[in-house]
Amino acid sequence: MTKFALAIHGGCGVMAKLDLSEAEWIAARRDLGRALKAGYAVLKRGGNAIDAVQAAVVVMEDSPHFNAGHGAALNENAIHELDASIMDGKTLAAGAICASRRIRNPVLAARAVLEHGDMVMLAGPAADRFAEARGLAVEEQAYFTTERRKQSLAAMKAHVAAGTQLAASESEKHGTVGAVALDQHGHLAAATSTGGYNNKPDGRIGDSPVIGAGTYARDGVCAVSGTGKGEFFIRHVVGHEVAARMAYLGEDVRTASAKVIIEDMKPHNIGAGLVAVDADGTVAAPYNTDGMFRGWVTEEGDFYVASHSEVMALTGD
Template identity: 60%
Template sequence: MTNIALAIHGGCGTLPKAEMTDAEWAQARADLAASLRAGWAILAKGGTAVDAVEAAVRVMEDSPHFNAGHGSAFNADGEHELDVSIMDGATLAAGALCGVKRIKNPVSAAKALMRRGDPLLLAGAAGDAFADHEGLDMVENEYFSTERRRKNLSSMKIRELVGTASEASEAEKHGTVGAVARDVQGHLAAATSTGGYTNKPVGRVGDSPIIGAGTYARDGRCAVSGTGKGEYFIRYCVGHEIASLIAYKGLSLKQATDTALAELTAHKIGAGLVAIDADGAIVAPYNSEGMYRGWVTPDGLVHVATHGDVEMAGQA
């Protein structure tokens, strides 16, 4: 089992510490740990990396503390439009949905679409209809709402009116969840799920459902899930860029991810990611105030963090 590996992020839109109570921070870290345990349980039993990242992301989609599933950001019309993708590094198979409104766990719909094989990406009502046909759990759009996200929307609309939208914190704007894994067979997988950014234009699609941008996995290279300003992840093809730097320039995972993140930092773009290489090495770089993140070390210890300090949360 020493070769299995798992890492997650809950978005680089981490709130300043003062904006949540100690109890709320403890719950957010507990949800990160629960996500890791869900994914690790599958890997430890010899399960696939694809199933592990799905399980890990589902836990975060169910938590109100992250901008995916329940707790997703509102668009400009006060609705939720969710984006998601999953990728199998062994076959390069992938499934993605964008702008869906009624799927309780979008990552499971993405996996179902990947298993179907064609098409790779469905948008809007077509994605909801596919999930419904597959027998997945469906909800009303209001299910995704939380009071904190309502306050974020009000704040961003005020900022838009007074011309300070560009000064908003990552916590006000963005947030994404994602997971990367290596299974006992050496196969890699990645998954990313998001509600997008607060007050986004209706119909806006970010990088999370774009293979090669916010999500990428390829055996022998790496698996990547990103978080931040999606338009730049798309422009720089961040996931694929990291894999290419490893394959063609011979960079280590850390060198490749640092190089890719530096390009976004140069544009003053708040960003972060988690990634795993072919040997199971893990990195979780970010350039914002914090990033919800976690990983399990080969000895089965769960590590979680929101800001600078990393804490151990017991055995997986």
């Protein structure tokens, strides 16, 4: 039996501290803790890494505080289009859905695609029909909408009208949730889910459902889930790049992750972050913005969550 580990993120570019009330910050950190505990419960009883990351992401999809599922971003037409993926490092099996408008928990649909086995990705109405046919919960668009997302969409449209979109805060632009895990059997897995970025073009697909970009897992190397401007994560194939640096250059997970997020993304002047875990249970969580919602738990049951530079220890109860 090997050690086990779990790390999650709720998106980089978290809001300036004054943008939310203390009660809202507490609620967001509470939901990070709930996500960690859901995934940890799977790992502690000897469950699989892929089940752990799925459990953690479902909690964040159900929370209004993150850009996935309930609380997802709105596109240019004020429509939610949801993306998600999941990958099993043991077999390299993967599943993804993109541009869904109705799936309550996109990560569950991605898992169903993985288990179906005939494809890796399903898009748009076909993804919605696939999920519904397999008994997954579907919702009307109103379920996903929160007042904060409406405000963010209005803010981004105002930036576009004024030609100041480059000055928009990271929180006005995008966000993602994700999880990575190592289980007691030595297997790795990763999952990512998002609503994309606020005011995104109709039909735009980011990196979150793209295997090797926003999500990647390979046993013996690492599992990665990213957050940031997806177009650049796709171009740099970020998840696979971290794994490749480890496998071919011999870099450790923290060095490889920091190289990609801090150095490779720097010329593009875009917000980026990720969580990763290696085959020994070492966790990395680099980001180049003011903050990143993130958390991790050790096999001893020590829970930690953070939004900015401060890290808060939680009880394992």
